[in-house]
Amino acid sequence: xxxxxxxxxxxxxxxxxxxxxxxxxxxxxxxxxxxxxxxxxxxxxxxxxxxxxxxxxxxxxxxxxxxxxxxxxxxxxxxxxxxxxxxxxxxxxxxxxxxxxxxxxxxxxxxxxxxxxxxxxxxxxxxxxxxxxxxxxxxxxxxxxxxxxxxxxxxxxxxxxxxxxxxxxxxxxxxxxxxxxxxxxxxxxxxxxxxxx
Amino acid sequence: xxxxxxxxxxxxxxxxxxxxxxxxxxxxxxxxxxxxxxxxxxxxxxxxxxxxxxxxxxxxxxxxxxxxxxxxxxxxxxxxxxxxxxxxxxxxxxxxxxxxxxxxxxxxxxxxxxxxxxxxxxxxxxxxxxxxxxxxxxxxxxxxxxxxxxxxxxxxxxxxxxxxxxxxxxxxxxxxxxxxxxxxxxxxxxxxxxxxx
DNA sequence: CCTTTTACAATGCGATCGCATTACAACGCG
DNA sequence: CGCGTTGTAATGCGATCGCATTGTAAAAGG
Numbered sequence: 001x002x003x004x005x006x007x008x009x010x011x012x013x014x015x016x017x018x019x020x021x022x023x024x025x026x027x028x029x030x031x032x033x034x035x036x037x038x039x040x041x042x043x044x045x046x047x048x049x050x051x052x053x054x055x056x057x058x059x060x061x062x063x064x065x066x067x068x069x070x071x072x073x074x075x076x077x078x079x080x081x082x083x084x085x086x087x088x089x090x091x092x093x094x095x096x097x098x099x100x101x102x103x104x105x106x107x108x109x110x111x112x113x114x115x116x117x118x119x120x121x122x123x124x125x126x127x128x129x130x131x132x133x134x135x136x137x138x139x140x141x142x143x144x145x146x147x148x149x150x151x152x153x154x155x156x157x158x159x160x161x162x163x164x165x166x167x168x169x170x171x172x173x174x175x176x177x178x179x180x181x182x183x184x185x186x187x188x189x190x191x192x193x194x195x196x197x
Numbered sequence: 198x199x200x201x202x203x204x205x206x207x208x209x210x211x212x213x214x215x216x217x218x219x220x221x222x223x224x225x226x227x228x229x230x231x232x233x234x235x236x237x238x239x240x241x242x243x244x245x246x247x248x249x250x251x252x253x254x255x256x257x258x259x260x261x262x263x264x265x266x267x268x269x270x271x272x273x274x275x276x277x278x279x280x281x282x283x284x285x286x287x288x289x290x291x292x293x294x295x296x297x298x299x300x301x302x303x304x305x306x307x308x309x310x311x312x313x314x315x316x317x318x319x320x321x322x323x324x325x326x327x328x329x330x331x332x333x334x335x336x337x338x339x340x341x342x343x344x345x346x347x348x349x350x351x352x353x354x355x356x357x358x359x360x361x362x363x364x365x366x367x368x369x370x371x372x373x374x375x376x377x378x379x380x381x382x383x384x385x386x387x388x389x390x391x392x393x394x
Numbered sequence: 395c396c397t398t399t400t401a402c403a404a405t406g407c408g409a410t411c412g413c414a415t416t417a418c419a420a421c422g423c424g
Numbered sequence: 425c426g427c428g429t430t431g432t433a434a435t436g437c438g439a440t441c442g443c444a445t446t447g448t449a450a451a452a453g454g
Binding site: 024025026027028106109110112113114115116117122125126129151154155157158160161162163164165166168169172173174179180182183186187190 | 221222223224225303306307309310311312313314319322323326348351352354355357358359360361362363365366369370371376377379380383384387
């Protein structure tokens with residue numbers, strides 16, 4: 001066997017370049033040449049690790065979700081079993097309070113737009129939704145145990161739509177993340193009474 | 198004076214082509230050549246009416262908002278003075294229940310993404326926000342007149358973020374518009390009691 | 395040692411991009 | 425009737441695109 005390199009590490013370097021380009025200029029700023037330049041490598045290297053531009057984009061999208069998951073788990077540090085804490089960590093991620101999270105939202109939306117005409121992208125983009133929804137249902141149902149008239153499924157959809165709407169407002173339309181936080185907290189007071197003040 | 202044509206009509210033909218292209222393939226599907234082909238005219242004609250591609254895009258974005266406004270006013274037919282009805286019509290527009298509205302949302306988001314690096318686009322995209330927000334504040338405040346503890350400003354932001362989050366879910370992530378409607382109605386029951394059932 | 399396989403780098407190709415240029419057709423005005 | 429302005433088409437240019445091709449350096453296995 002010939003020269004050995006860390007393939008995952010090489011791919012990660014290229015993904016980092018894609019990430020920076022998408023966050024800075026949107027998906028239209030990504031070309032094999034710009035990715036190579038941003039990563040400081042030759043274009044041949046990019047082609048060596050990704051057979052096509054689509055492969056590079058799909059890989060980058062999957063890594064973007066990995067990165068989101070990592071940030072959420074970082075926030076959870078040691079409370080992975082606490083469903084309520086997990087939901088709040090996910091909401092934090094959706095809200096776009098720090099620059100990296102806002103980048104993630106922009107990357108996400110850019111891919112979702114392209115996903116309209118590319119089923120492979122759409123599949124990745126909607127992959128984790130069911131899991132998160134079920135978590136939200138569980139937490140909301142637990143908070144309203146014994147109460148009648150609370151549709152946890154509906155409330156979960158409402159909460160997630162609100163959070164992503166707020167996050168997109170922040171990341172794409174320049175809204176204030178402080179106001180977004182206040183707005184989400186107002187709703188959380190209603191639907192999860194007694195949580196986080 | 199030489200040959201006279203209806204300039205606005207000619208521009209509208211080109212805008213319609215841009216609209217269809219963006220809705221179908223996203224902003225990256227728009228080029229001077231594809232617009233000309235979609236409109237069934239020569240490329241020279243496109244260049245004659247728009248000095249640059251950016252001009253074409255800015256114009257198209259503004260017309261896209263005109264179209265949204267027209268749809269909202271259509272829904273209002275004769276109840277233009279009813280602030281509550283106006284707000285509900287705007288929410289309907291944001292929710293993406295019919296195909297043209299979903300197109301509008303996709304067009305919007307595509308432009309917003311590009312607006313990150315183009316202040317002219319961002320200005321157009323955020324233009325009408327203040328007006329709509331103030332309308333929502335007025336309606337919510339009126340519905341809770343005399344009550345204490347209701348922050349109409351906050352509730353207005355919450356409502357609009359929820360509606361746009363739901364609409365983006367429908368238009369970009371393939372969510373069900375029926376569920377989106379139910380979800381919005383659930384929230385409206387809370388914040389505007391006694392409205393629409 | 396030497397072959398084989400991997401890891402690149404460099405370059406070329408055809409297509410497409412935005413835009414400039416050029417040519418011409420059509421029509422109102424002196 | 426020219427004449428000039430405007431509307432429209434056609435074409436060219438330089439840049440950039442994704443991708444294919446080619447060449448080569450390096451290291452593990454026979």
